[in-house]
Amino acid sequence: MSPRHPLDLSTYLVTDAALCGERGVTDVVAEAVAGGVRVVQLRDKQATTEELLDQVAELARVIGGRAALVVNDRLDVVVAARERGIRVDGVHLGQGDAAVLAARRALGPDAIVGLTANTPAHLEAVARLPRGTVDYLGVGVIRPTTTKPDHPPALGIDGFAAIAAATELPCVAIGGVGVADVTALRRAGAAGVAVVSAICAARDPRAAAAEFVARWAESAGIEPVRWEARSRGLEMRPTASGDPRPAGKGDPAARVPRVLSIAGSDPSGGAGIQADLKSIAAVGGYGMAAITALTAQNTRGVRGVHVPPATFLADQLDAIADDIEIDAVKIGMLANAEVIDTVAAWLRRIRPPVVVLDPVMVATSGDRLLDPAAERALRDLLPLADVVTPNVAELAVLADAESATTWAGVIAQAETVSAGFGVRVLAKGGHLAGATAPDALVDAATATIVEFDGDRIATTATHGTGCSLSSAVATLRASHGEWEPAIAESRRWLRESLRHGEELAVGGGHGPVHHFAGLWSRGGTTTAPTAAEVEAEWWTHIVDVRSAIDDLPFVRGLADGTLPRDVFSGYLAQDAIYLGEYARVLAEASRLASDASEQAFWARSSVGALDGELALHAEWLGGTSDPGAAPEPDATSVAYLDHLHATAARGSYAELVAAVLPCYWIYADLGDRLADGGFGAAPRDPEHPYASWLATYGDAEFAVANREAIRIVIETAAAAPPEVRERMRRAFRRSSELELAFFAAPLVADAGRADALTAGASS
Numbered sequence: 001m002s003p004r005h006p007l008d009l010s011t012y013l014v015t016d017a018a019l020c021g022e023r024g025v026t027d028v029v030a031e032a033v034a035g036g037v038r039v040v041q042l043r044d045k046q047a048t049t050e051e052l053l054d055q056v057a058e059l060a061r062v063i064g065g066r067a068a069l070v071v072n073d074r075l076d077v078v079v080a081a082r083e084r085g086i087r088v089d090g091v092h093l094g095q096g097d098a099a100v101l102a103a104r105r106a107l108g109p110d111a112i113v114g115l116t117a118n119t120p121a122h123l124e125a126v127a128r129l130p131r132g133t134v135d136y137l138g139v140g141v142i143r144p145t146t147t148k149p150d151h152p153p154a155l156g157i158d159g160f161a162a163i164a165a166a167t168e169l170p171c172v173a174i175g176g177v178g179v180a181d182v183t184a185l186r187r188a189g190a191a192g193v194a195v196v197s198a199i200c201a202a203r204d205p206r207a208a209a210a211e212f213v214a215r216w217a218e219s220a221g222i223e224p225v226r227w228e229a230r231s232r233g234l235e236m237r238p239t240a241s242g243d244p245r246p247a248g249k250g251d252p253a254a255r256v257p258r259v260l261s262i263a264g265s266d267p268s269g270g271a272g273i274q275a276d277l278k279s280i281a282a283v284g285g286y287g288m289a290a291i292t293a294l295t296a297q298n299t300r301g302v303r304g305v306h307v308p309p310a311t312f313l314a315d316q317l318d319a320i321a322d323d324i325e326i327d328a329v330k331i332g333m334l335a336n337a338e339v340i341d342t343v344a345a346w347l348r349r350i351r352p353p354v355v356v357l358d359p360v361m362v363a364t365s366g367d368r369l370l371d372p373a374a375e376r377a378l379r380d381l382l383p384l385a386d387v388v389t390p391n392v393a394e395l396a397v398l399a400d401a402e403s404a405t406t407w408a409g410v411i412a413q414a415e416t417v418s419a420g421f422g423v424r425v426l427a428k429g430g431h432l433a434g435a436t437a438p439d440a441l442v443d444a445a446t447a448t449i450v451e452f453d454g455d456r457i458a459t460t461a462t463h464g465t466g467c468s469l470s471s472a473v474a475t476l477r478a479s480h481g482e483w484e485p486a487i488a489e490s491r492r493w494l495r496e497s498l499r500h501g502e503e504l505a506v507g508g509g510h511g512p513v514h515h516f517a518g519l520w521s522r523g524g525t526t527t528a529p530t531a532a533e534v535e536a537e538w539w540t541h542i543v544d545v546r547s548a549i550d551d552l553p554f555v556r557g558l559a560d561g562t563l564p565r566d567v568f569s570g571y572l573a574q575d576a577i578y579l580g581e582y583a584r585v586l587a588e589a590s591r592l593a594s595d596a597s598e599q600a601f602w603a604r605s606s607v608g609a610l611d612g613e614l615a616l617h618a619e620w621l622g623g624t625s626d627p628g629a630a631p632e633p634d635a636t637s638v639a640y641l642d643h644l645h646a647t648a649a650r651g652s653y654a655e656l657v658a659a660v661l662p663c664y665w666i667y668a669d670l671g672d673r674l675a676d677g678g679f680g681a682a683p684r685d686p687e688h689p690y691a692s693w694l695a696t697y698g699d700a701e702f703a704v705a706n707r708e709a710i711r712i713v714i715e716t717a718a719a720a721p722p723e724v725r726e727r728m729r730r731a732f733r734r735s736s737e738l739e740l741a742f743f744a745a746p747l748v749a750d751a752g753r754a755d756a757l758t759a760g761a762s763s
Contacts, residue, residue: 007068007112007351009136009172009192010216011209012039014072017046019200025055028205030062035209037199038192041092043072052077053084060087061446065386066481070112075103082107085419087445090114092138095122104133109348110384114138114172118155123167138194139163141175142185157184164189179211183219192216257285257478258324260352261471262317262343263332264293264305264360270512271297271464276330276471278515283493285475288324290316292343293335299463299507307335310342317346328354328478330471331385336370340377347384354477357385357423358470362393382421387441387483389470390417392431407438411449419444426473426487430456430465441487450484452491461501461511468513469494493518524722531718535710538717538729542662542736549666549740550679553747559679561689568690570631571746577633578640578742583609585644585660592653598712602657605705636745640738647731654716658728661713662735668706671699 013032020028029040040063042055052074060081063069068089071078081088090112091103103113109132117123117137126134141154154175155163164171170191177185177193185193195212202208261276269275273289280287292313296304320326329352334340347355359378361370370378379398382388388398392410396403398421399413407429414427422445429438434456441450472490480486500517529537549555554571557563583606590602633641647659674683674694683694696702713732717725 007135007170008038009170011037011212012041012172012174012192012194013037013199013209014041014043014174014194014196016196016200017044019197021201026058026062028200029059031204031206032199032209033063033067035206036213037067037209039068039070041070041072041194045073049074049077049080053081053086056081056088057084057086064446064482068112070114075106078111079106082422085422085445087422090135092116100129100133112136117167117171118163120166123163126167126169134169136170136172136191137163137167138174139171140173140177140194142173142181143176157181157188160185160190161188179215182212182215186216186219257327257475258288259285259328259330259471259475259478260288260290260320260326261330261332262290262292262313262334263330263358263467264295264335265291266295266297266464268298268463268507268512270299270506271467272332275464275467275512275515276332279468279471280330280475282497282515282519283472283475283490284479285328287471288320288326290320292339293333299509299511301509305335307339310338313339314342314346317343317350321346321350326350326352328352328474329356330474331355331357331381332467332470333360334378334381335374337373337377340374340381344377344381344384347381354474355385355387356470356474356477357382357388358466359388359390359394359398361397362391368397379421382417382423385423386477387424387426387473388417388421389426389428389466389473391428391466395425395427405432407432411440411442414440414442415444415449418442424483426470428466428469439487439491441483450487452488454491454495457495457498459498459501461498461504461506461513463507463510463512465494465498465513468497468515526722529718529725531711531714534717534725535714538714538732539665541729542733545733545736545740546666546669549670549743552740552743554743555670556679557747558690558694559674560682561685563690565689567746573631574634574637574742574745577637579609581641582644582660582663583607585648585656588648589653589656589660592651592656594653601705601708601712605709608705634745636738636741640735640742643734643738652724652727654720654724654728655731657709657713657716659731659735661709661732662739664706664709666736666739668703671696671702 013029015025015029017025025042025044029037033040040059042052042059044052044055047055052071056069056071056077059069065087069087070090070092071081071088072092073094075091075093078088078091090107092114093100093103094116100113100115104111107113112135113133114136115126115134115138117126118139118141126137139155139160142156142160144154160171160173171189172192172194173181173185173188173190174194174196177195178198182193193212193216198212199205199208259280261273261280263276264272266272266274269278272295273291277287277289290313292307294306294308295302329347331343334343359382361375361378362368368375375397382398390398393403395410395413395417399416401413401416404410404413410427410429410432414425417423418425424445425442427440427442429436429440437454437456439452439454441448441452443449469490472493473486476486476489477483480489494513496518497513497515500514501511503517504511504514506512554563554567558568586602586606586609590599590606593599593602644656644659647656650656671694673679677684682688683691685691688694713728717728720728
């Protein structure tokens with residue numbers, strides 16, 4: 001089976017030219033693969049050999065490595081297509097077609113070979129084959145179908161289950177299968193469902209395919225089972241434990257790629273697995289490493305190499321694969337033929353979805369690092385990779401030529417290697433002379449060359465550049481699903497890392513690139529606080545303000561009922577002025593909010609400030625809620641409202657909601673403590689002169705609104721960059737100080753003290 005594709009049989013499309021109609025097979029396949037089909041079988045009994053070869057080439061182009069491509073019956077077409085450099089992964093044979101053993105011999109151990117089986121006799125014949133001859137069985141038909149008029153009697157779900165239970169090979173259900181059958185077939189032991197008319201004849205093949213993919217995943221509550229060949233043939237199973245691995249949380253396509261580096265160790269940290277792991281993490285992956293060699297090296301050069309036994313490398317690789325689903329593999333330093341053969345055998349068994357090979361063959365001095373046997377083994381490894389990333393000297397070795405001195409020469413050698421080994425080549429021009437350092441993705445199978453330009457970066461910090469690029473490409477290919485954007489983004493990241501490498505000041509030779517330069521500059525190195533931590537820190541930050549409020553004569557008099565009525569009325573008049581403007585500020589917070597639920601919350605709060613709170617003020621102020629009938633705002637009210645309006649005018653949602661929060665939080669806290677006896681028993685006396693007003697402080701609806709306001713603001717702060725979070729904290733502090741001033745103002749004896757309160761410096 002091709003190492004480019006894990007044997008994911010979950011959604012398997014069999015083509016039918018008649019059903020595809022005027023759209024044509026190619027367009028239908030392109031749409032189906034976009035919808036998630038994992039295997040495409042080209043079936044066309046009427047086409048000539050040349051017509052089939054043309055179809056295979058066209059399908060290979062539109063599939064672009066996103067699904068496996070097999071040909072029905074025609075082994076000769078598969079062989080001829082491969083000889084022409086066309087990417088085709090294997091063949092599916094019926095019981096009357098070419099011998100399976102001949103197919104395996106002709107296509108080699110890495111091809112997919114499928115076989116139709118629908119009777120116990122067929123299973124007995126399969127069991128007599130050598131292990132590794134057949135990868136999967138096509139079992140059917142499930143229901144009568146017109147796409148194969150000569151089909152055997154329909155098996156039904158139960159008949160399929162009996163066949164699947166009698167073999168350890170993965171079984172794909174085929175024949176009359178519809179979306180409604182998927183769940184039952186998966187429970188019956190199907191490794192996948194093969195579909196013809198339900199996709200080929202569908203008005204929207206992409207949507208039809210996506211529906212099968214979704215139903216397959218939903219049927220077991222996990223992502224589609226990826227069948228992995230542990231030792232080929234009859235021992236193939238979903239995972240080492242026999243159970244499907246659970247899907248990652250959320251969209252599987254958006255989950256963190258799990259990337260394995262198979263490479264040597266660099267104790268100086270600039271190259272090898274150390275660089276690989278940094279690169280993988282820097283571009284968003286989870287890195288793992290299997291060490292092929294231990295080196296004694298620094299930025300000036302390599303002093304020694306120790307190669308552990310290849311059997312121990314195999315143990316490392318198996319330990320990882322037995323437990324962790326691998327999304328991509330990057331291969332670096334492989335010191336000898338035994339190590340290379342060990343890696344090759346593992347790749348053939350596991351078949352990771354993405355394999356990037358950085359062929360470490362030539363030292364900076366120009367010396368060859370591998371003996372002839374190892375070089376031969378490495379050449380045999382190339383077809384197991386998706387992309388190979390040689391530098392100029394390594395490319396020349398693989399092309400069996402002198403090192404190219406021009407970019408055109410590099411491209412020509414890359415085409416030779418791509419065509420000769422059936423692998424994409426990421427040709428790199430960094431070792432050429434000149435003001436530019438271009439790269440190019442060369443794929444002879446599709447006759448495409450995609451070039452990536454870039455000016456040369458003047459730096460001595462180039463240690464580990466090749467390791468870093470290949471690791472980033474593997475990771476981003478697993479994320480993006482396409483090679484071109486993965487390479488483009490890898491180069492942008494690497495070039496940024498090169499520009500900042502000398503800042504690290506590591507070593508006296510060629511220092512390492514700065515893998516995390518971008519992350520550190522954009523995200524910083526300070527750990528982001530949790531929402532709970534922000535809430536506790538902010539509340540503690542205003543403990544002095546809260547204590548001062550508790551000690552105010554106004555609050556004490558309000559609590560014990562001794563506050564003069566005219567003082568209270570003056571306070572209410574200023575509060576009515578404040579609430580009228582506060583409602584406008586809350587409306588602005590609603591306008592600035594990007595989250596719909598937060599928009600609604602601040603809008604409701606704005607209405608509440610006008611309809612509810614001002615109505616209560618009107619009752620106490622003698623029947624009018626018109627702020628225009630109240631006195632002019634005093635210095636404290638002006639200062640507070642100026643602060644809120646100025647914050648709103650800056651247009652920062654985060655700062656604005658932080659500024660409005662104290663009006664919720666401080667009032668709610670004060671109300672809770674008044675109701676709980678924190679200021680004595682008087683506030684709970686129904687005969688208290690301000691009983692109805694005090695009740696509003698501890699109102700249940702206000703408590704809910706306060707908690708929601710705190711949640712919104714604190715979660716916004718926790719998610720904000722540090723500098724935004726600090727501006728929010730200052731806005732919150734300033735509003736808290738102005739709350740203190742507002743409570744103090746009614747009983748401040750002299751204007752000087754009021755001015756000092758309103759002008760209190762934020763800390």
